[in-house]
Amino acid sequence: MAETTVDGPLGLLAELTHACPLSCSYCSNPLELTKRSAELATADWHRVLDEAADLGVLQSHFSGGEPLLRRDLVELVGHASSLGMYTNLVTSAIGLSRPRAQALREAGLDHVQVSIQADEPVLSDRLAGISSFDKKIEAARLVKELGWPLTLNVVLHRQNIDRVEAILGWVEELGADRVELANTQYYGWALANRSALLPSREQLENAEKVTRAFRERLRDRTDVIYVIPDYYSQYPKPCMGGWGDRQLVIGPEGNAWPCLSAHELPLPKANVREHDLEWIWRSSPMFTAFRGTDWMSDPCRSCDRREVDLGGCRCQAFQLTGDMTRTDPVCVLSPDRHIIDEAVAAANDPAAAEPVGAVPVGSGPVGLGMPELAVRPHRAD
Amino acid sequence: MTGTVPLTGRPALARFVKMRFDKARDRQVLLGPETVVTLNPTGADILGLCDGTRTVADIVDELGRRYDRVVDDEVTQFLAQLVARRWIAIEEDTRG
Numbered sequence: 001m002a003e004t005t006v007d008g009p010l011g012l013l014a015e016l017t018h019a020c021p022l023s024c025s026y027c028s029n030p031l032e033l034t035k036r037s038a039e040l041a042t043a044d045w046h047r048v049l050d051e052a053a054d055l056g057v058l059q060s061h062f063s064g065g066e067p068l069l070r071r072d073l074v075e076l077v078g079h080a081s082s083l084g085m086y087t088n089l090v091t092s093a094i095g096l097s098r099p100r101a102q103a104l105r106e107a108g109l110d111h112v113q114v115s116i117q118a119d120e121p122v123l124s125d126r127l128a129g130i131s132s133f134d135k136k137i138e139a140a141r142l143v144k145e146l147g148w149p150l151t152l153n154v155v156l157h158r159q160n161i162d163r164v165e166a167i168l169g170w171v172e173e174l175g176a177d178r179v180e181l182a183n184t185q186y187y188g189w190a191l192a193n194r195s196a197l198l199p200s201r202e203q204l205e206n207a208e209k210v211t212r213a214f215r216e217r218l219r220d221r222t223d224v225i226y227v228i229p230d231y232y233s234q235y236p237k238p239c240m241g242g243w244g245d246r247q248l249v250i251g252p253e254g255n256a257w258p259c260l261s262a263h264e265l266p267l268p269k270a271n272v273r274e275h276d277l278e279w280i281w282r283s284s285p286m287f288t289a290f291r292g293t294d295w296m297s298d299p300c301r302s303c304d305r306r307e308v309d310l311g312g313c314r315c316q317a318f319q320l321t322g323d324m325t326r327t328d329p330v331c332v333l334s335p336d337r338h339i340i341d342e343a344v345a346a347a348n349d350p351a352a353a354e355p356v357g358a359v360p361v362g363s364g365p366v367g368l369g370m371p372e373l374a375v376r377p378h379r380a381d
Numbered sequence: 382m383t384g385t386v387p388l389t390g391r392p393a394l395a396r397f398v399k400m401r402f403d404k405a406r407d408r409q410v411l412l413g414p415e416t417v418v419t420l421n422p423t424g425a426d427i428l429g430l431c432d433g434t435r436t437v438a439d440i441v442d443e444l445g446r447r448y449d450r451v452v453d454d455e456v457t458q459f460l461a462q463l464v465a466r467r468w469i470a471i472e473e474d475t476r477g
């Protein structure tokens with residue numbers, strides 16, 4: 001069978017917990033959050049990391065939820081590091097105290113990614129659901145002080161994209177080595193909140209202009225990664241560089257997925273409590289379902305681009321059409337493209353545009369004038 | 382154009398980059414945030430000598446001896462690419 005020739009994964013995204021002090025409306029966690037009591041134990045994660053290293057994983061990303069809420073974080077980072085992996089912490093930075101940070105440094109943590117929501121406290125705290133901005137800035141400074149390279153992650157959407165220039169001001173001020181400006185991907189929580197989050201074309205063009213100028217000016221100091229929202233593209237992005245091709249995600253409860261957003265797909269679950277990682281990666285229905293191009297139907301099957309974008313995102317196809325084997329509706333060749341066009345048209349309708357993002361920053365009680373959002377609960381217990 | 386690298390500079394891997402042997406794929410790799418770069422044997426040899434003590438000229442000499450041919454351009458171009466990505470930092474020699 002072809003599956004024996006599959007290369008091992010390069011990266012493991014370990015979602016240690018769904019618990020999080022923040023409650024962002026675009027959260028990439030599943031709608032059904034894992035309870036803390038159902039989380040994998042430390043010993044399980046040790047085994048998972050060992051098996052991942054044997055499979056060929058070179059990088060492990062510790063994420064969540066908020067990974068700092070796991071008491072064994074330092075120990076797990078140390079273990080991954082002792083296996084020779086490049087270790088990365090993806091954090092909101094809430095809870096990154098100096099002693100904790102020092103312990104992580106000693107455990108061998110290589111890199112820290114801090115998410116920020118906006119450029120100033122009022123908007124930031126409103127988007128995150130709690131007062132957190134000042135703590136984030138403080139934590140980002142601590143990251144630099146302790147000698148780590150700092151990446152700032154910013155999820156862009158209708159309510160903060162006009163602030164990109166000021167956000168980049170923080171990137172410069174903090175001396176970040178990388179910044180990832182990623183427009184929201186519309187799955188799960190973000191899909192439920194799409195009309196409040198999808199920016200207009202004008203907003204996007206402006207943000208791109210500002211970003212280009214920044215990149216040009218600071219090219220010797222900061223890498224700028226900018227991810228456009230695929231709703232404004234003609235063709236979809238390939239899913240994670242290919243389904244089950246380079247990365248695997250393991251959730252707090254031990255379920256393994258080819259991608260962060262695959263939680264809702266109607267595929268049999270693959271759990272590290274029941275199977276070893278090698279079997280999960282090479283043979284489980286979850287990982288083999290969309291590997292390669294054999295699963296495709298038209299228009300993808302006969303399309304020249306099928307090896308380029310691999311038919312796009314399975315999760316997006318499923319969430320928007322109910323059929324995970326269909327062409328990603330983002331594709332202009334998809335018979336479902338009207339779904340995307342309608343959302344884009346709504347985002348560019350001048351009548352609909354006003355309320356969001358136009359709330360004057362710093363004025364009035366926080367939260368007023370907001371459209372109704374499906375809010376991710378803070379904790380999953 | 383990528384810049385040039387001074388022959389008197391002393392290159393070293395940037396703090397946040399790790400080089401290691403990838404057993405599963407039988408090759409040397411460079412690991413950075415979100416990135417894995419696979420190295421060919423020459424690349425791996427060059428980086429193996431970038432210890433912050435040797436100068437670029439030392440590295441050229443050493444590899445020239447090892448391979449028994451002239452490698453200046455290979456070394457400088459390879460390093461310039463990595464400098465442009467900030468994966469290699471070059472300490473300029475001030476001692477002359």
Ligand code: SF4
Pocket residue numbers: 020021022023024026027028029064065066092115376
């Ligand atoms: S709520 Fe926000 S910070 Fe927390 S996991 Fe979701 S996106 Fe990340």
Ligand code: SF4
Pocket residue numbers: 235236299300301303304305306307309310311312327328331332333334
């Ligand atoms: S039809 Fe399928 S393969 Fe062709 S461009 Fe669209 S998504 Fe890609």
